[in-house]
Structures are given as C-alpha cells and as structure tokens.
Amino acid sequence: MSKVKKKIKTIKIDVDKCNGCRACEVICSAFHANPKYSSNNPERSRIRLIRHPIKDVYLPVYAGEYAGAECMGRDKYVIDGREYDECGFCRASCPSRKLFKEPDSGLPLKCDMCEGEEEPLCVKWCINDALVCEEREEEEEEEVKPGDVEIGVESMVDKYGLQKVMDAVARMSRKD
Ligand code: SF4
Numbered sequence: 001m002s003k004v005k006k007k008i009k010t011i012k013i014d015v016d017k018c019n020g021c022r023a024c025e026v027i028c029s030a031f032h033a034n035p036k037y038s039s040n041n042p043e044r045s046r047i048r049l050i051r052h053p054i055k056d057v058y059l060p061v062y063a064g065e066y067a068g069a070e071c072m073g074r075d076k077y078v079i080d081g082r083e084y085d086e087c088g089f090c091r092a093s094c095p096s097r098k099l100f101k102e103p104d105s106g107l108p109l110k111c112d113m114c115e116g117e118e119e120p121l122c123v124k125w126c127i128n129d130a131l132v133c134e135e136r137e138e139e140e141e142e143e144v145k146p147g148d149v150e151i152g153v154e155s156m157v158d159k160y161g162l163q164k165v166m167d168a169v170a171r172m173s174r175k176d
C-alpha cells in the first residue's frame, strides 16, 4: 500500500465551557438539510447534546461510525461529581438507541466535518469556544473507506435483509 499525506481535523471539546445552548445542533442540521439551510431539526444533527440541566451536565457528542450490532457492555462516567448518561461518550450509530439516525428513514448519521466548508460550522457557531478545531498533516497508508451510500445500504441490509433491499432497488430502477 502506498503512503499519502492527509490533513487530519480534530475538534477539541471543552465540556466546562459548554452551556447547552444547542446552536451547534441547529447549524449542523440546517447545513445538512435538503436543500441546504431549508430547515433545522436537532434530531438530524451530527452533533448532539447530552443534557441534564439540573445536574449541570452538557456534553456535546459527535456522530461517529455506524455499528450494525450493539456491544455487549455499557459504560457510565462520573467526572468531577457529574454523572453522564450510560454510553454518553459513545459516538456510534447503533441499534441500542435513537441517537445519530435520520428520524424518518433510520439511516445512520456521521459527522463529515462540514465537507466543502473552510471551518466546521458547529465550531464557528459555538460562541462559548467549547468547540475548537485543530488541523495537522499525517502520513498514512492509503485505504479505501466506505462512503455514505455504502454505509446507508449496509444499515438497510442489516434492518431489512439483502433480498428486500435488492427487490426495492430493482423496483425503483424500473420506474426510471
Ligand atoms: S454551541 Fe457550544 S456551547 Fe452551545 S451547545 Fe454546542 S458546544 Fe455547547
């Protein structure tokens, strides 16, 4: 495999600076609406706030990889006396919860760092500087990663089975 230089973007989250305003959820869902900015719905956002105002818990979590099966264990964090939700830090779109799934279709959502934008929009809109984007260059083995379409199809196959998905595609292609 050949080596390639890649720009790695990291979003540093300072939980202590987050006041739970949810501006990040609003802009992310608006940016990914179709057409762009035509609507906003936090349930379609690729960043979600785990909120417990009474316990003063505001935890921004980014949507990560799609997981076809839920894992066997659970975790729970207590940091500085604040207890976070079970699996609160987990970024996976997995069958154990509704988080990071398109509300209508159930398709998995994943942060794409606002592809095409100079700066991630959630970072730009966070006036409390709880989200800070850092960029660095790294040399990596070149690998072909599955795109959004492949991940979406995989999740549909997990849900309905390969035959039903193939039948639906065949029906749709006959309509064209
Ligand atoms: S915009 Fe910033 S302060 Fe507001 S909820 Fe998101 S991370 Fe927290």
Ligand code: SF4
Residues within 6 Å of the ligand: 027, 028, 029, 031, 045, 046, 047, 062, 063, 110, 111, 112, 113, 114, 120, 121, 122, 123
């Ligand atoms: S970087 Fe972009 S896609 Fe990712 S959570 Fe922030 S606004 Fe959404």
